[in-house]
Amino acid sequence: MTVLVTGATGTVGGHTVQHLLRAGRKVRALTRDPARARLPEGVDVVAGDLTDAATLTGVFDGVTAVHLINFGQDYRPLANGQEIADLLVRAGVRRVTVLGGWEEGTLEPAIRSSTLEWTDLKPIEFMSNTLTDWGERLRTGGVIREPYGNRKSAPVHESDIGAVAAVALTEDGHAGQTYALTGPEVLTPRDKIRVLSEVTGRDLRFEELTPDQTRKEWVEEGTPPDMLLFKVFGDPPRIGRREMVDFLLRIYGTEHEVGSTPNGTVQKVTGRQARTFAQWAREHADGFRA
CATH class of the missing domain: 3.40.50.720 (NAD(P)-binding Rossmann-like Domain)
Known part of the structure; x- marks a missing residue:
């Protein structure tokens, strides 16, 4: 095969x-x-x-x-x-x-x-997005400035996604299924910063922006995170920066039950507990060090 x-x-x-x-x-x-x-x-x-x-x-x-x-x-x-x-x-x-x-x-x-x-x-959310979205900012400044610091999600380790794919491709019983994939725990951006601080030994901080501050910094001043914007909207993006930021503010400010509720699918399909964010962070700690 x-x-x-x-x-x-x-x-x-x-x-x-x-x-x-x-x-x-x-x-x-x-x-x-x-x-x-x-x-x-x-x-x-x-x-x-x-x-x-x-x-x-x-x-x-x-x-x-x-x-x-x-x-x-x-x-x-x-x-x-x-x-x-x-x-x-x-x-x-x-x-x-x-x-x-x-x-x-x-x-x-x-x-x-x-x-x-x-x-x-x-x-629902890749753990690897943390490195894509935050890596450079944490390496160079040690601070993440974003809105809605208490927004919740249950990110999944990319290896667990690969594991589910491998099982579905090689074993019976998965045809016609749609698997929403989450990690085993609910996290906020503040939680992620705390874990990254622990694994890197650095004093990393999260500073919460209001929506108006976000528009000022991300639109008027044109500061990062460009990678986050382009990942969602394409490069080159199909809409203007203000529209992109307003869309992200709506996403960040809305509670998403499916995305913030661990569902156990990884364990059901693979027979193994999904990896935690702390495990992922230890594997990628160098990506957040100066």
Whole structure:
């Protein structure tokens, strides 16, 4: 059984590859630039880009299961979902997992209406977002200035997402399922800063901004977090900075029950307790040190 992993050098894809290898599966990895890919020995690395179906000719041949992501390099949903689904069916692929992004695109409905055995993976919040969003600011200044410091979430470790994908791709019982994935605990930004302070040995601080202060700093003065804005809205973004910030203020200021309630799905699927934020923070502590 050969399993193909798209986004194999990405945040989740790399972990999915590792979990599949540990399970004794043959792995083929799809990446835009094989020459730059750093993947384990024994992985069959092939070139291709999900945003361009013409680059995918032959990459699914001999593959029985595929891990897909629903977005391209700019985080925007794929526009060619039907082409991808047709390629998979013609190649004889049996199972797929689809890792969703901020919004559903053309891929999910095309996969769901096909003959493929599909499983949707919907992480509520990646723990790795903490490094993407906060890493540079904490390394250089030791302070995070954001609104709504008591907003709650239950972020999931990217390795746990990969573990769920590996199980769904190789074991029965997951077809037609949509798995919202959370970590095992509820955290606020203040909680995350406390944990990061402990694991780095640094005096890291969270300073809460009012919505008006946020608009002033993030819009009028044009200060970070650009990475956060572009990750949500695409690079280049489709709307102006003020609209982006107002949208994030609405998201931050609204309580999201699904995203702030640990649901135990990781343990149900993998048989193992989901990793904590403290575990993740210890693994990535150097990313927050000056």
